[in-house]
Amino acid sequence: MHQQFNVSAEECKRAKWPHEIFLINLIFNHILIFCATVAVIGSFPLLPALVPAISFAIIGYILLKARRIAASKESWFIKAHWQIGARRNRLFMLLLTATCIISVGGLGLSKMLGWGKISTIALIGGVGLLPFMVVLLVLIVLGNESLFMASHGKLPKSFATQNTGAQPSPSGTPQE
Amino acid sequence: MNTERKIYWGIGIISILVFAGSFFAPGKPEDSSALPWHIEHLSPGVTRVFGLTLGLSTTNDAEQRFGEEAKPSLFKSPEGSLVAEMFFEQVVLAGLKSRIVATVAVPEAELHAMYERGLRMSSTASGKKITLTSEDAATVRALPIAGLTYMPAVRISEDIFSKRFGQPTQRIKEKKSGAIHWLYPHNGLDITLGGEEKPVLQYVPPKDFDKLVAPLLKHGEIIK
Numbered sequence: 001m002h003q004q005f006n007v008s009a010e011e012c013k014r015a016k017w018p019h020e021i022f023l024i025n026l027i028f029n030h031i032l033i034f035c036a037t038v039a040v041i042g043s044f045p046l047l048p049a050l051v052p053a054i055s056f057a058i059i060g061y062i063l064l065k066a067r068r069i070a071a072s073k074e075s076w077f078i079k080a081h082w083q084i085g086a087r088r089n090r091l092f093m094l095l096l097t098a099t100c101i102i103s104v105g106g107l108g109l110s111k112m113l114g115w116g117k118i119s120t121i122a123l124i125g126g127v128g129l130l131p132f133m134v135v136l137l138v139l140i141v142l143g144n145e146s147l148f149m150a151s152h153g154k155l156p157k158s159f160a161t162q163n164t165g166a167q168p169s170p171s172g173t174p175q176e
Numbered sequence: 177m178n179t180e181r182k183i184y185w186g187i188g189i190i191s192i193l194v195f196a197g198s199f200f201a202p203g204k205p206e207d208s209s210a211l212p213w214h215i216e217h218l219s220p221g222v223t224r225v226f227g228l229t230l231g232l233s234t235t236n237d238a239e240q241r242f243g244e245e246a247k248p249s250l251f252k253s254p255e256g257s258l259v260a261e262m263f264f265e266q267v268v269l270a271g272l273k274s275r276i277v278a279t280v281a282v283p284e285a286e287l288h289a290m291y292e293r294g295l296r297m298s299s300t301a302s303g304k305k306i307t308l309t310s311e312d313a314a315t316v317r318a319l320p321i322a323g324l325t326y327m328p329a330v331r332i333s334e335d336i337f338s339k340r341f342g343q344p345t346q347r348i349k350e351k352k353s354g355a356i357h358w359l360y361p362h363n364g365l366d367i368t369l370g371g372e373e374k375p376v377l378q379y380v381p382p383k384d385f386d387k388l389v390a391p392l393l394k395h396g397e398i399i400k
Contacts, residue, residue, distance in 0.1 A: 017180040024184055028191035036191075036198035043201055050194070054187065061183065117243040 003160040007077045007153040015078045015150040018062055018085025022092075023143045025058045030136055052100050059089045059096075080163060081150045088139065088146075095135055102128035210269040212326055212377055213340040215363045221383035223364055225324055226269060230364070230381045231281065235262040235317045238278050242267045246278065248313040250290055250306040258287040260308075260316050273329040281322035286315075323380040323388075332375050337367055348389075348396040356399070357392055361385045366392075 007015075029051055037047040066086035069079055103124050110120035149155060208214050209227040216224040223230055227241050239246055246262035253259070264276040282290070294306035308316065337358065344358035344367070355370040364382040366389075369375050380388050 017184075021180060021183055021187075024187045028187050032191045033194050036195040039198045040201040054190075058183065058187070061179075065179075115245070119245075 001157055002149055002154045003157050005077055005153045005155065005160075007075070011075050011077050012151050012153055014074070015081035016147055018066065018082050018089075019143050019147040019150055021058060021062060022085055022089060023140065023147065025055055026136055026140050026143065029054050029058070052096055055096055056093070059093045062086060062089045063093075077153070077155070080155055080159065081146070083163075084146055084156070084159060088142065092139060095132060099128050099132040207270065212269075212272075212328070215365065215379070221381055223379070223381060225379045226276075226326075228321060228324070230323060230379060231320055233321055234319060235278050235280060235321060238262065238264070238276075238321060239317075242269070242276065246317075248280075248308050248316045250287070250294060250308055251300070251302070252291065252304040252306065254303050258284075258291055260287060260290070260319075262316065275327045275329070277325040277327075278321045279323040279325070280316050281320045282316060290315075322384070323378065326377040326379070328374060328377075330374065331372075334369060337369075337375070341365070341367070347399045348392045349399050350392070350396045352395065357396070359385075359389060359392075361389075364388075 033054070034048065034051045037044070037050055040047060062082075063086050066082040069082045072079075106120065106124040106128065109115070110123070115123075207227075209216075209224075212225075214225070218224055218229060222232075228238055233241075235246055235248075242264055244264050244267055246264050248260070248262050251259050251261060260280040260282045262278040262280060264278070267274050267276050290308060290312045291306055293309050293312060295309055296307040298305050298307075341358075341360060341363070345361055346359040348357045348359065349355070350357070353370065355368050355373070358367040358369065359365075360367075362382060364380045364385050366378040366380075367375055368378070378388065
């Protein structure tokens with residue numbers, strides 16, 4: 001499912017960054033900060049908004065940096081991992097935007113229609129947060145896999161097949 | 177230190193600080209108006225309980241206040257009198273679970289019209305329950321609350337009531353059930369204590385207190 005490349009330790013280290021930042025966003029921001037801010041929602045009702053704010057900033061950074069790396073003279077292996085990271089973050093951004101719309105829209109709708117607490121929690125939790133948390137767990141697994149690949153000089157086979165021909169790299173030579 | 181490393185450690189440190197900080201964050205300020213003994217006297221004969229002004233606040237206001245949707249119903253007593261009520265099945269006030277019934281001030285003629293238009297009738301222990309049409313339910317929601325019946329989910333000892341409300345002006349014992357009513361006319365409050373039963377607190381505007389006491393006097397005896 002993956003292809004081994006002959007890359008330096010320094011390249012491996014640099015290729016790991018998009019996945020490391022992506023994972024720290026998911027685990028520390030979306031789980032740790034989210035739980036902490038929800039715990040104090042009674043005293044600070046707007047604090048949970050910190051989570052998407054931090055997340056969008058991190059996603060924005062990864063997307064911009066990936067574009068900059070793609071136009072730079074970095075090795076093909078590093079570029080490839082930043083591209084994988086950018087692709088995953090773009091997907092995560094869509095998911096996060098949808099969840100934010102459902103949560104804010106659900107709260108507004110509940111206030112407008114005078115819904116009870118249980119119906120509001122059912123809408124926001126069931127339609128917004130629950131699917132988000134499931135995808136979040138899947139993304140953590142995928143992020144960890146990518147991190148492992150980057151640190152061992154590997155790339156997903158499908159990605160490598162699609163891109164090696166187009167962008168050969170001096171150091172990124174596939175090993176047989 | 178490159179930017180990625182700064183972001184990595186920055187998020188890590190912020191997360192740990194926010195997480196640790198959440199343990200020291202001040203709790204939600206206690207809402208004293210949610211306490212059953214917090215009865216405000218806005219003007220002579222007008223009281224506010226649970227943040228609702230009896231005779232002025234509507235059930236729409238109560239739904240907003242309690243964060244629960246109420247079930248409207250019309251009741252017909254065996255004597256033939258009609259009363260419109262909104263039932264809140266589960267309300268949490270000041271951390272205490274309870275059920276609340278709001279009696280709605282519907283004009284007598286309108287009550288009869290609602291009874292005629294009623295969708296379904298079922299028998300209850302204390303008479304008949306009529307299901308209202310959606311239009312009538314909306315009308316009831318917009319009318320003021322005449323009284324509130326608060327039924328906490330836990331047993332509360334007499335000592336706590338004495339401590340919080342003071343000694344009642346009068347105590348009436350129901351001949352049939354043996355339940356004792358602690359009456360506080362100045363607060364428009366009747367606390368029903370039935371031995372092992374959970375207490376029931378009934379709030380009405382003090383000016384309407386006599387209407388609440390009249391049937392008690394008829395079917396009970398004054399014990400103090």
